[in-house]
Amino acid sequence: MNLRNGLLVASIALALTACNDSDVAAPEAVAAPVDVKLIAINDFHGNIEATEGITLTSPDPKDPAKTIKTTVGGAEYLATWVKNLKAKNPNNVVVSAGDLIGASPMISALYHDEPTIESMNALGLEFNAVGNHEFDDGSAELLRMQNGGCHADKVGCADGKFDGAKFKFLAANVQDSKTGKTLFPAYLIKEFNGVKVGFIGMTLKGTPGIVTPSGIAGLDFKDEVETANKLVPELQKQGIETIVVLLHEGGITTDKKYNECNGISGPIVDIVNKLDKAIDVVISGHTHQPYNCKINDKLVTSAYQYGGMVTDIDLTIDPKTRNVTKMSANNLAVTRDVPKDAAQTSLIEKFQKLVSPLKDRVAGTIAGALTKTATKAGEMPLGRVIADAQLDATADKSTGASQISFMNPGGVRAELTPDAAGKVTYGQLFTVQPFGNTLVTMTLTGEQIDKVLEQQWNGAAVKIMQVSAGFSYTWDKSKPDGSKIDIASIKLNGVAIDPKASYRVTVNNFMATGGDGYLEFVNGKNVLGGPQDVDALENYLKKNPLLAVPNAERISVLN
Incomplete structure (x- = not known):
C-alpha cells in the first residue's frame, strides 16, 4: 500500500470511529403536534x-x-x-x-x-x-x-x-x-x-x-x-x-x-x-x-x-x-x-327540598297558555297580562294611581303554561319574572310618553314594550328611528293623549333607571315605589280566576 492509499484508509477509519462516537448528537426529533x-x-x-x-x-x-x-x-x-x-x-x-x-x-x-x-x-x-x-x-x-x-x-x-x-x-x-x-x-x-x-x-x-x-x-x-x-x-x-x-x-x-x-x-x-x-x-x-x-x-x-x-x-x-x-x-x-x-x-x-314549598304553591289559574309569540307589531299575550297586572297593582291612589303600564320584552323570560286544571305555580311565575324587580310609578307628559315609545328603536335593536289594556298606538315600519309614531295615534281609553297633559305610568325599576335604552323614564316626576313584579302577577291571577288569554291587539303597525 502506498502512502496515498494508506492515508485514505486511515481517514475512512477515523470517520467511521467518529460516526460511532457517543458524543455526536443524534438528529433532532420532531415534536408531535x-x-x-x-x-x-x-x-x-x-x-x-x-x-x-x-x-x-x-x-x-x-x-x-x-x-x-x-x-x-x-x-x-x-x-x-x-x-x-x-x-x-x-x-x-x-x-x-x-x-x-x-x-x-x-x-x-x-x-x-x-x-x-x-x-x-x-x-x-x-x-x-x-x-x-x-x-x-x-x-x-x-x-x-x-x-x-x-x-x-x-x-x-x-x-x-x-x-x-x-x-x-x-x-x-x-x-x-x-x-x-x-x-x-x-x-x-x-x-x-x-x-x-x-x-x-x-x-x-x-x-x-x-x-x-x-x-x-x-x-x-x-x-x-x-x-x-x-x-x-x-x-x-x-x-x-x-x-x-x-x-x-x-x-x-x-x-x-x-x-x-x-x-x-x-x-x-x-x-x-x-x-x-x-x-x-x-x-x-x-x-x-x-x-x-x-x-x-x-x-x-x-x-x-x-x-x-x-x-x-x-x-x-x-x-x-x-x-x-x-x-x-x-x-x-x-x-x-x-x-x-x-x-x-x-x-x-338539596336545593329542590329547600325551595319546593314555595315553588310548588298554586299561584292562580289561567284559561290557556300565555305565550311569548309576538304579533307583527311586537305584542305577546303574556306581555299583555304582565302589563295589566302591573297596572292593577298600582292603580289605587295609595300605590300610584297608575293609568298606563309598560313592560320590557326582555324581562318576559318564559311562557306560562297551565296544567290540565288551568293551575300555574309560583315557581312558574318566578321563571317568567326572575329578576325580583319592583314596580315604579311616575308622572310623564304626553310628549314624554311619545318620546319613550320612540326609544324602542335604537338601530338594530328593537324592543317593543308590552302595554296595558286601554293604551294603544300605531307605528310605521317605513319611518326612520325617532319618527315611527304619530303622536296623534297614541290613545288612552280611545282618547288621543294630550302632549302637555300629565299621566301616571308604571314600569319596573330596571326600566325606570333607563334600562334597555328607555332613557326618558329617568325624567319621570313624583316617583313612587311599588310591590315586586312577580307578586303583582300572582295577585292579578288570584283576582281573575281562569284568566282568559288576551288576544286583542293594542299596538298596530303600518307597512
Missing part, C-alpha cells in the same frame, strides 16, 4: 335543574319535511356530557361565554345563584367571560360570586358558608372608571404539553344599555375589537400564538341548524371580521343561538342556551411555531340518554 379540546357553553342562566321547557328542534331523518323536538339540558346530564368529552383528550379546558348566572330559575335565583356556582365548580368549569346578566345585582355581588362570602340578606349560604367560584371570571373590557383596572383578569393562560393557550374574556360593549344602571355604576365597558387586539401583542410576548376569545356577544342565523352558519348576521360578524389575525377561535353567546362558523379564518361558535347544548372544539397546535394547524367544532345536544352525574344530582336535590 399537540391536540387540545375546548368544551364550551354559553347563556346557562342558572338552569341547573332538568325541566321540560328546554328543547331543540331538528329535522326528522325519516321525513325531512317534519321536525323532531328533543328535551335537553339539566346539569346532571350536562356534567356527564362534559365528563365524556374530557375523557377523549386529557388536554382539555371547559369554558363559558357569559350569562352563566342571572335571569335564573327559582332553584338558583332564590339563593343568589350560589347553586349555579357550586354546580359549575363540580362540573369543572375553568373560565367564564362575564356577560351582561352577571351584572344584574351589581359588581360587588359579582365579586362575591368569585370570592365567596354570605349575602347581606342572609338568604343563601345553605351550608353556612359560600366559598365562591373555583373557576375564574374574565372581563378584559370591563374597567373601573377611576383606576382603569379591569374588574377581573383580562385573560388567563393554560399550558398543554408545553404549549400555552391564551383565553381572553369579554362582554358586549353595549352592556350598560341593557343592565340596571346601578348594576354597572363606576364601570366602563370598552370596545370588544380594540380590547382584544391590544392584548394580542401582550400574549405573543409570552410565547403565545394560540388565542381564544370568550365573547358574550353573538349573531343570528337564518335556519337555526346547529352546526352550520347560514345567513349569519348581527354584531358578532363585524367584530370577528375586525379581530387580529392571530386570534384563532371566538366562542360567543348572548343571542341564545346555536351556530358553528368560519368567519375571517376564525372558528366562531355558540351553543344555544340553558345548558341544552355543548360545543366540542378540537385544536391541533404545532409545538414549534405554537400556531393552530387544524381546528374543528361540533355542537352537541345535551340529551338525557346518558347517566346522571351523582354530584349534580345531590346538589340539585
Whole structure:
C-alpha cells in the first residue's frame, strides 16, 4: 500500500470511529403536534335543574319535511356530557361565554345563584367571560360570586358558608372608571404539553344599555375589537400564538341548524371580521343561538342556551411555531340518554327540598297558555297580562294611581303554561319574572310618553314594550328611528293623549333607571315605589280566576 492509499484508509477509519462516537448528537426529533379540546357553553342562566321547557328542534331523518323536538339540558346530564368529552383528550379546558348566572330559575335565583356556582365548580368549569346578566345585582355581588362570602340578606349560604367560584371570571373590557383596572383578569393562560393557550374574556360593549344602571355604576365597558387586539401583542410576548376569545356577544342565523352558519348576521360578524389575525377561535353567546362558523379564518361558535347544548372544539397546535394547524367544532345536544352525574344530582336535590314549598304553591289559574309569540307589531299575550297586572297593582291612589303600564320584552323570560286544571305555580311565575324587580310609578307628559315609545328603536335593536289594556298606538315600519309614531295615534281609553297633559305610568325599576335604552323614564316626576313584579302577577291571577288569554291587539303597525 502506498502512502496515498494508506492515508485514505486511515481517514475512512477515523470517520467511521467518529460516526460511532457517543458524543455526536443524534438528529433532532420532531415534536408531535399537540391536540387540545375546548368544551364550551354559553347563556346557562342558572338552569341547573332538568325541566321540560328546554328543547331543540331538528329535522326528522325519516321525513325531512317534519321536525323532531328533543328535551335537553339539566346539569346532571350536562356534567356527564362534559365528563365524556374530557375523557377523549386529557388536554382539555371547559369554558363559558357569559350569562352563566342571572335571569335564573327559582332553584338558583332564590339563593343568589350560589347553586349555579357550586354546580359549575363540580362540573369543572375553568373560565367564564362575564356577560351582561352577571351584572344584574351589581359588581360587588359579582365579586362575591368569585370570592365567596354570605349575602347581606342572609338568604343563601345553605351550608353556612359560600366559598365562591373555583373557576375564574374574565372581563378584559370591563374597567373601573377611576383606576382603569379591569374588574377581573383580562385573560388567563393554560399550558398543554408545553404549549400555552391564551383565553381572553369579554362582554358586549353595549352592556350598560341593557343592565340596571346601578348594576354597572363606576364601570366602563370598552370596545370588544380594540380590547382584544391590544392584548394580542401582550400574549405573543409570552410565547403565545394560540388565542381564544370568550365573547358574550353573538349573531343570528337564518335556519337555526346547529352546526352550520347560514345567513349569519348581527354584531358578532363585524367584530370577528375586525379581530387580529392571530386570534384563532371566538366562542360567543348572548343571542341564545346555536351556530358553528368560519368567519375571517376564525372558528366562531355558540351553543344555544340553558345548558341544552355543548360545543366540542378540537385544536391541533404545532409545538414549534405554537400556531393552530387544524381546528374543528361540533355542537352537541345535551340529551338525557346518558347517566346522571351523582354530584349534580345531590346538589340539585338539596336545593329542590329547600325551595319546593314555595315553588310548588298554586299561584292562580289561567284559561290557556300565555305565550311569548309576538304579533307583527311586537305584542305577546303574556306581555299583555304582565302589563295589566302591573297596572292593577298600582292603580289605587295609595300605590300610584297608575293609568298606563309598560313592560320590557326582555324581562318576559318564559311562557306560562297551565296544567290540565288551568293551575300555574309560583315557581312558574318566578321563571317568567326572575329578576325580583319592583314596580315604579311616575308622572310623564304626553310628549314624554311619545318620546319613550320612540326609544324602542335604537338601530338594530328593537324592543317593543308590552302595554296595558286601554293604551294603544300605531307605528310605521317605513319611518326612520325617532319618527315611527304619530303622536296623534297614541290613545288612552280611545282618547288621543294630550302632549302637555300629565299621566301616571308604571314600569319596573330596571326600566325606570333607563334600562334597555328607555332613557326618558329617568325624567319621570313624583316617583313612587311599588310591590315586586312577580307578586303583582300572582295577585292579578288570584283576582281573575281562569284568566282568559288576551288576544286583542293594542299596538298596530303600518307597512
